[in-house]
Amino acid sequence: MQNILSVQSLTKKFDDFTAVKGISFDVETGSIFAFLGPNGAGKSTTIKMLTTVLKPTSGEIRINGYNALKEQDKARSSFGIVFQDYSLDSELTGYENMVYHSVIYKVPKAERDERIKNALEIVGLWDRRDDFVKKYSGGMKRRLEIARALVHYPKVLFLDEPTVGLDPQTRKSIWNHIKSLNEERGMTIFLTTHYMDEAEAMADKIAIIDHGKIIESGTLEEIMERTETESLEESFLKLTGRDIRDENGNGGNKMRFMRGMGRRHGH
Amino acid sequence: MIEVIYILWLRQLKHYWRSKARLIGSLGQPLLFMVAFGFGFGPMYTRASGGGNYMDFLAPGIVSMSILFTAVFSGLEVIWDRQFGFLKETFVAPISRTEIMVGKTLGGATIAMIQGLIVLSLTYVLGFRIPSLASLGLGLIFMSLIAIFFTGLGLTIASKMEDMHGFQLIMNFLIMPIFFLSGALFPLENLPPAIYFISRIDPLTYGVDGLRGVLSGMSTFGIYSDLAAIGTLSVLVCIIGALLFSKVEA
Numbered sequence: 317m318q319n320i321l322s323v324q325s326l327t328k329k330f331d332d333f334t335a336v337k338g339i340s341f342d343v344e345t346g347s348i349f350a351f352l353g354p355n356g357a358g359k360s361t362t363i364k365m366l367t368t369v370l371k372p373t374s375g376e377i378r379i380n381g382y383n384a385l386k387e388q389d390k391a392r393s394s395f396g397i398v399f400q401d402y403s404l405d406s407e408l409t410g411y412e413n414m415v416y417h418s419v420i421y422k423v424p425k426a427e428r429d430e431r432i433k434n435a436l437e438i439v440g441l442w443d444r445r446d447d448f449v450k451k452y453s454g455g456m457k458r459r460l461e462i463a464r465a466l467v468h469y470p471k472v473l474f475l476d477e478p479t480v481g482l483d484p485q486t487r488k489s490i491w492n493h494i495k496s497l498n499e500e501r502g503m504t505i506f507l508t509t510h511y512m513d514e515a516e517a518m519a520d521k522i523a524i525i526d527h528g529k530i531i532e533s534g535t536l537e538e539i540m541e542r543t544e545t546e547s548l549e550e551s552f553l554k555l556t557g558r559d560i561r562d563e564n565g566n567g568g569n570k571m572r573f574m575r576g577m578g579r580r581h582g583h
Numbered sequence: 584m585i586e587v588i589y590i591l592w593l594r595q596l597k598h599y600w601r602s603k604a605r606l607i608g609s610l611g612q613p614l615l616f617m618v619a620f621g622f623g624f625g626p627m628y629t630r631a632s633g634g635g636n637y638m639d640f641l642a643p644g645i646v647s648m649s650i651l652f653t654a655v656f657s658g659l660e661v662i663w664d665r666q667f668g669f670l671k672e673t674f675v676a677p678i679s680r681t682e683i684m685v686g687k688t689l690g691g692a693t694i695a696m697i698q699g700l701i702v703l704s705l706t707y708v709l710g711f712r713i714p715s716l717a718s719l720g721l722g723l724i725f726m727s728l729i730a731i732f733f734t735g736l737g738l739t740i741a742s743k744m745e746d747m748h749g750f751q752l753i754m755n756f757l758i759m760p761i762f763f764l765s766g767a768l769f770p771l772e773n774l775p776p777a778i779y780f781i782s783r784i785d786p787l788t789y790g791v792d793g794l795r796g797v798l799s800g801m802s803t804f805g806i807y808s809d810l811a812a813i814g815t816l817s818v819l820v821c822i823i824g825a826l827l828f829s830k831v832e833a
Contacts, residue, residue, distance in 0.1 A: 367675055368675055369671060369674065369675055369832065370832060371832075388677075389677035389678075390677070392675055392676065392677040393677045397675060399668060399671055399672075401668045402667075402668055403667075403668035403669055403671050403672045404668075404669065404672075405594065405667075405669050405672075406667070407597070407598050407601060407602075408594065408597065412594075412597070415590070416590055416594060417672070417676075419586055419587060419589075419590040420587055420590065420591075420673065420676040420677075420678050421676055421677060422587075422677065425586075
């Protein structure tokens with residue numbers, strides 16, 4: 317199969333506002349796909365729909381050949397996800413979090429211990445497996461979440477801003493892990509990030525979303541050429557403008573900072 | 584399926600067991616109620632009932648109370664799961680919402696049962712005696728039905744709550760009235776019509792009455808009617824809970 321993920325006219329309407337407006341795109345098997353956009357552009361809503369957390373208003377999503385709405389469980393077994401916010405049980409140990417995940421993802425019992433050990437070794441947490449997650453640092457939690465997402469052998473790994481709030485060392489090590497997963501196991505990576513240099517270094521293909529629509533997509537070179545810029549950051553700013561967006565961005569209430577004054581305008 | 588339910592159940596038991604402060608802390612209230620009411624109202628009850636022992640009346644009520652609070656709280660814990668993001672981890676797994684609901688109900692109900700059993704053994708220290716093994720067995724059935732009903736109720740409420748801000752509202756306007764008007768502390772006789780009516784639609788009334796029937800031989804409605812009432816209600820709340828739960832978005 318060529319496209320591990322295929323999205324057709326995906327739309328999400330909330331009460332009075334359309335967060336995602338009929339977007340379509342494909343992600344090639346084995347590639348690294350960066351999905352970029354300013355806060356409130358529709359990025360998180362899209363990733364929530366792709367990972368079956370949120371029901372689309374209309375449109376179609378196919379993951380690993382399965383319809384994400386009609387064959388939900390098969391689609392769910394096909395991907396792993398690291399959410400933007402931590403989603404670990406801090407009252408359990410690292411190992412217990414892994415076991416919980418293996419069971420709810422129906423990893424065969426005979427393979428469980430071995431797979432958990434492998435995944436924890438990949439992210440360097442095997443020695444800390446019996447510590448409670450509440451004792452972990454931010455970077456360790458992220459690594460545990462990545463290890464957890466690998467245990468059921470997903471075909472696609474979704475990473476929603478996986479390096480937010482981490483120091484440069486940890487960020488580098490996390491991207492190295494991800495890169496090697498992609499190269500050695502051929503795992504498709506779908507990522508979002510606000511660090512343009514990370515996207516530049518990692519992604520085979522890039523799509524930029526703003527106001528619920530994909531406004532540009534292609535390889536880094538293609539995008540830079542079309543926007544006549546020297547870096548992804550410049551293209552990004554050129555495409556999406558320099559206004560500062562509201563964090564939760566439900567469209568209408570965009571926050572604009574007037575030059576140097578930080579004054580808030582209307583809603 | 585069974586293993587998924589088991590791991591959800593196990594997680595809740597681990598939480599309960601590891602939080603010793605909660606375990607011990609939640610024994611304080613029933614103990615206080617038993618000592619204060621037991622010794623405070625005891626003599627009055629004996630005079631009014633013509634020689635009855637208030638502890639025989641009170642003990643099943645206090646056991647029910649501890650199950651009620653532990654169960655509702657266990658159900659509401661799902662709100663914490665949502666706030667800490669863990670609910671998403673469970674919700675995007677290839678398992679059904681019904682499995683999640685069943686696992687969580689059994690987990691919460693088991694914790695409530697353990698809490699009820701600890702309180703029941705404390706009543707022994709205060710002089711309460713269960714007549715026979717058979718009545719203990721029947722008592723366990725009533726206790727587990729109370730536990731299941733109220734864990735299910737907690738989960739059902741939690742599926743409609745965004746965060747813990749509404750917690751006080753639920754406690755003071757739902758759970759406390761359910762407790763005080765269930766006949767756990769005083770007999771439901773000669774009441775004003777409004778209170779009488781509320782006590783009759785209070786699910787815990789039938790749990791307490793049945794438990795008191797099998798443990799102390801005092802029952803207003805008869806234990807079979809109680810069993811039918813609390814049994815039916817448990818099934819009902821689990822179905823409603825599962826339906827609402829299936830619509831929750833993490």
